[in-house]
Amino acid sequence: xxxxxxxxxxxxxxxxxxxxxxxxxxxxxxxxxxxxxxxxxxxxxxxxxxxxxxxxxxxxxxxxxxxxxxxxxxxxxxxxxxxxxxxxxxxxxxxxxxxxxxxxxxxxxxxxxxxxxxxxxxxxxxxxxxxxxxxxxxxxxxxxxxxxxxxxxxxxxxxxxxxxxxxxxxxxxxxxxxxxxxxxxxxxxxxxxxxxxxxxxxxxxxxxxxxxxxxxxxxxxxxxxxxxxxxxxxxxxxxxxxxxxxxxxxxxxxxxxxxxxxxxxxxxxxxxxxxxxxxxxxxxxxxxxxxxxxxxxxxxxxxxxxxxxxxxxxxxxxxxxxxxxxxxxxxxxxxxxxxxxxxxxxxxxxxxxxxxxxxxxxxxxxxxxxxxxxxxxxxxxxxxxxxxxxxxxxxxxxxxxxxxxxxxxxxxxxxxxxxxxxxxxxxxxxxxxxxxxxxxxxxxxxxxxxxxxxxxxxxxxxxxxxxxxxxxxxxxxxxxxxxxxxxxxxxxxxxxxxxxxxxxxxxxxxxxxxxxxxxxxxxxxxxxxxxxxxxxxxxxxxxxxxxxxxxxx
Amino acid sequence: xxxxxxxxxxxxxxxxxxxxxxxxxxxxxxxxxxxxxxxxxxxxxxxxxxxxxxxxxxxxxxxxxxxxxxxxxxxxxxxxxxxxxxxxxxxxxxxxxxxxxxxxxxxxxxxxxxxxxxxxxxxxxxxxxxxxxxxxxxxxxxxxxxxxxxxxxxxxxxxxxxxxxxxxxxxxxxxxxxxxxxxxxxxxxxxxxxxxxxxxxxxxxxxxxxxxxxxxxxxxxxxxxxxxxxxxxxxxxxxxxxxxxxxxxxxxxxxxxxxxxxxxxxxxxxxxxxxxxxxxxxxxxxxxxxxxxxxxxxxxxxxxxxxxxxxxxxxxxxxxxxxxxxxxxxxxxxxxxxxxxxxxxxxx
Numbered sequence: 001x002x003x004x005x006x007x008x009x010x011x012x013x014x015x016x017x018x019x020x021x022x023x024x025x026x027x028x029x030x031x032x033x034x035x036x037x038x039x040x041x042x043x044x045x046x047x048x049x050x051x052x053x054x055x056x057x058x059x060x061x062x063x064x065x066x067x068x069x070x071x072x073x074x075x076x077x078x079x080x081x082x083x084x085x086x087x088x089x090x091x092x093x094x095x096x097x098x099x100x101x102x103x104x105x106x107x108x109x110x111x112x113x114x115x116x117x118x119x120x121x122x123x124x125x126x127x128x129x130x131x132x133x134x135x136x137x138x139x140x141x142x143x144x145x146x147x148x149x150x151x152x153x154x155x156x157x158x159x160x161x162x163x164x165x166x167x168x169x170x171x172x173x174x175x176x177x178x179x180x181x182x183x184x185x186x187x188x189x190x191x192x193x194x195x196x197x198x199x200x201x202x203x204x205x206x207x208x209x210x211x212x213x214x215x216x217x218x219x220x221x222x223x224x225x226x227x228x229x230x231x232x233x234x235x236x237x238x239x240x241x242x243x244x245x246x247x248x249x250x251x252x253x254x255x256x257x258x259x260x261x262x263x264x265x266x267x268x269x270x271x272x273x274x275x276x277x278x279x280x281x282x283x284x285x286x287x288x289x290x291x292x293x294x295x296x297x298x299x300x301x302x303x304x305x306x307x308x309x310x311x312x313x314x315x316x317x318x319x320x321x322x323x324x325x326x327x328x329x330x331x332x333x334x335x336x337x338x339x340x341x342x343x344x345x346x347x348x349x350x351x352x353x354x355x356x357x358x359x360x361x362x363x364x365x366x367x368x369x370x371x372x373x374x375x376x377x378x379x380x381x382x383x384x385x386x387x388x389x390x391x392x393x394x395x396x397x398x399x400x401x402x403x404x405x406x407x408x409x410x411x412x413x414x415x416x417x418x419x420x421x422x423x424x425x426x427x428x429x430x431x432x433x434x435x436x437x438x439x440x441x442x443x444x445x446x447x448x449x450x451x452x453x454x455x456x457x458x459x460x461x462x463x464x465x466x467x468x469x470x471x472x473x474x475x476x477x478x479x480x481x482x483x484x485x486x487x488x489x490x491x492x493x494x495x496x497x498x499x500x501x502x503x504x505x506x507x508x509x510x511x512x513x514x515x516x517x518x519x520x521x522x523x524x525x526x527x528x529x530x531x532x533x534x535x536x537x538x539x540x541x542x543x544x545x546x547x548x549x550x551x552x553x
Numbered sequence: 554x555x556x557x558x559x560x561x562x563x564x565x566x567x568x569x570x571x572x573x574x575x576x577x578x579x580x581x582x583x584x585x586x587x588x589x590x591x592x593x594x595x596x597x598x599x600x601x602x603x604x605x606x607x608x609x610x611x612x613x614x615x616x617x618x619x620x621x622x623x624x625x626x627x628x629x630x631x632x633x634x635x636x637x638x639x640x641x642x643x644x645x646x647x648x649x650x651x652x653x654x655x656x657x658x659x660x661x662x663x664x665x666x667x668x669x670x671x672x673x674x675x676x677x678x679x680x681x682x683x684x685x686x687x688x689x690x691x692x693x694x695x696x697x698x699x700x701x702x703x704x705x706x707x708x709x710x711x712x713x714x715x716x717x718x719x720x721x722x723x724x725x726x727x728x729x730x731x732x733x734x735x736x737x738x739x740x741x742x743x744x745x746x747x748x749x750x751x752x753x754x755x756x757x758x759x760x761x762x763x764x765x766x767x768x769x770x771x772x773x774x775x776x777x778x779x780x781x782x783x784x785x786x787x788x789x790x791x792x793x794x795x796x797x798x799x800x801x802x803x804x805x806x807x808x809x810x811x812x813x814x815x816x817x818x819x820x821x822x823x824x825x826x827x828x829x830x831x832x833x834x835x836x837x838x839x840x841x842x843x844x845x846x847x848x849x850x851x852x853x854x855x856x857x858x859x860x861x862x863x864x865x866x867x868x869x870x871x872x873x874x875x876x877x878x879x880x881x882x883x884x885x886x887x888x889x890x891x892x893x894x895x896x897x898x899x900x901x
Contacts, residue, residue: 060778062778081780082777082778082779082780083780083781083782084780086779086780087780092778094778098772098774098775098778098779099772099775100767100768100771100772100775100776100838101771101772101838102767102770102771102834102838102839103764103767103768103771103838107764107767107768111764111765111768111776111779111781112761112765112768112779112780112781114761114764116761120760120761121759121760122759122760122761122764124759146895147891147895149891149892149895150891150892150893150894150895150896151895152896276893276897298896
């Protein structure tokens with residue numbers, strides 16, 4: 001299977017041959033081969049845990065293979081570190097951009113390779129000018145002297161791309177670069193990548209969004225459980241074919257949606273404001289309902305749910321759970337009232353990575369698990385085992401550190417931890433970010449079932465198909481304000497994106513409303529059609545309503 | 554691949570009009586810090602002078618410069634380590650050890666001051682390398698390593714000294730001249746310190762190695778991925794800090810002549826305070842040695858001013874502590890403010 005038929009021509013720019021890599025007893029890669037050719041965009045597909053990240057680390061010189069060969073222009077090559085790979089013309093853009101927050105954009109791009117003057121002195125002027133030139137080549141206006149701190153993820157990725165351009169990278173490897181990007185930012189990234197590819201760069205692209213793979217790539221290599229499944233042209237394949245190769249079976253409906261029976265209001269948010277972050281946000285979530293909070297990254301969605309949960313104290317407004325006002329700024333009170341928050345960043349905020357599965361699940365219920373102040377391990381384990389079965393958690397032992405689980409299973413542990421508190425309202429922030437297709441469907445099924453059981457679910461998501469597929473109602477935020485509320489029947493990509501980019505007329509919001517009330521956020525006439533995602537991104541809206549949110553107050 | 558990416562309209566991005574504002578924002582934060590310490594220093598000196606004009610006469614200024622020299626020197630070395638998100642708590646004991654060792658070596662001989670300085674630097678470098686190896690290649694937290702080194706070196710020092718002390722009377726005059734002599738009315742010590750300070754500042758600003766120290770402190774992970782030889786640079790930072798401390802130890806001997814085993818005992822905390830008060834972030838990546846030097850100057854001046862103002866000297870520690878807390882708090886506030894301002898700007 002590792003033999004890829006080739007038709008003449010020059011050797012591939014970069015290739016792997018029969019590469020093995022193990023971490024302890026886990027075989028991350030077994031006999032994997034890969035060939036990257038000049039001028040070709042090559043997709044690497046596979047579920048989480050399939051070995052994609054390990055493969056990238058080998059190509060990037062971060063880890064050496066246990067067996068097998070890395071070939072550069074047909075010649076065997078050994079990378080002793082990231083610097084070697086970089087000097088070979090390999091640029092890697094990681095999912096989480098790795099910038100120096102305290103240093104200027106110019107320094108970020110040229111770190112370790114600054115142009116020098118006599119006596120080895122760094123030529124700061126040349127560094128700055130080269131950066132300015134790169135920025136204009138990329139068609140972006142970013143000040144080279146500006147520190148990287150506070151850059152949006154999209155701009156951080158532009159800096160990474162500029163880095164790749166700066167050393168004329170022949171191979172550009174991108175690990176889920178679009179996970180945190182909006183539609184238009186993705187389009188901008190793709191146009192840059194496309195230009196590089198057309199100029200002869202070899203591109204290796206990883207994304208969980210299959211549509212992006214089809215939009216950008218010509219060739220696809222699929223991994224499953226560390227083994228090569230297929231390496232083939234994308235032409236003639238369908239998304240279903242790809243998914244089947246990735247999971248080795250047919251997938252059910254990705255967004256299983258039941259009829260919902262909306263009950264009493266469970267969460268009532270009234271005129272919530274945090275100065276400079278979000279303003280006058282009001283909405284209601286009913287029992288049995290999934291409400292999505294959509295918007296661009298940075299629109300203030302996560303900030304709103306954090307204020308609702310009491311992580312941050314709002315400056316004005318209040319939150320009611322089941323009709324009882326919540327003490328602001330107190331997560332303890334929020335949990336007691338029946339709120340649960342599954343945070344966006346599960347590694348930092350959702351889990352104690354070094355602790356075991358049972359410990360993590362037990363964290364929210366230590367009160368019930370304790371006798372005379374001591375945690376009863378048997379109760380803790382029983383509770384974890386119970387939830388592991390209910391959420392179909394895949395694990396070895398309940399005492400295993402959650403850090404060794406795949407992203408999807410980690411997310412299930414966070415969910416279990418919060419569901420164990422038997423909440424009335426479940427708030428999930430980007431529930432499926434960085435999760436493979438199979439587990440994603442499971443998370444969706446789980447959320448749907450929970451809602452069907454009468455749980456009120458508030459979901460923050462940047463994944464538009466997920467928002468449209470899961471939500472009974474879509475709330476859209478733009479620049480810290482709630483600008484639209486769209487019922488399931490009316491929601492489509494165009495009107496959600498139009499509202500999220502601040503180009504739809506503002507929908508008056510506020511006051512409890514019937515869940516299936518006449519909330520519509522359609523832009524009248526042809527306006528919405530002008531706003532297909534991928535249009536020039538002007539988040540503050542230069543044409544229509546520069547102060548769109550203002551009227552929502 | 555010298556292609557010009559033509560500008561598709563979709564990539565046009567309006568980030569407001571921050572062309573120059575970016576720099577002024579980023580750099581002004583630091584400038585403000587250095588300026589405010591400088592202003593505090595001037596104010597303190599002026600106020601003390603009002604109470605006691607003798608504070609600023611020729612001898613007064615000379616004393617101030619002499620007293621602050623060694624602390625400024627140590628702060629320069631410490632800065633380089635702190636910039637990499639590490640810390641060197643062993644510097645005080647390294648000064649003590651090298652001062653004693655150099656004294657032991659030179660007592661009753663007529664070795665030249667240069668030999669003494671070279672010995673101090675060599676001994677300090679060895680100590681720095683020992684800490685550095687454990688931190689960079691042994692991957693032991695810096696706090697623990699250098700705390701351990703502090704006690705080990707102190708123990709060695711005491712065992713060696715055996716209760717004895719180095720007497721100025723036994724030292725060659727040339728060595729003592731180094732500590733007390735002057736050129737054009739300016740003592741040697743501050744001149745030497747200024748030279749080391751300028752060289753370090755220049756290196757940090759204009760050499761790849763210097764910039765990489767900032768990169769490591771800002772994000773060790775990103776530095777590794779950017780191909781920065783992180784371990785080697787951290788090791789070098791410790792070697793430098795050790796060398797500077799050894800150098801300072803030799804100068805200590807020259808300045809005071811009489812040296813007991815626990816010379817400079819407890820200085821490590823004063824040095825770290827000076828560095829942090831001077832605007833070098835304890836989490837690395839931010840600050841300049843100029844700021845650290847000003848911080849050291851400020852702390853020394855406070856000590857001297859309190860004597861002149863006849864305030865009980867125990868207040869010195871309380872004031873140093875308060876300054877340290879104020880510095881760290883303002884750092885946090887300023888950082889979150891700038892982050893917010895920068896974020897806002899990139900959203901515009």
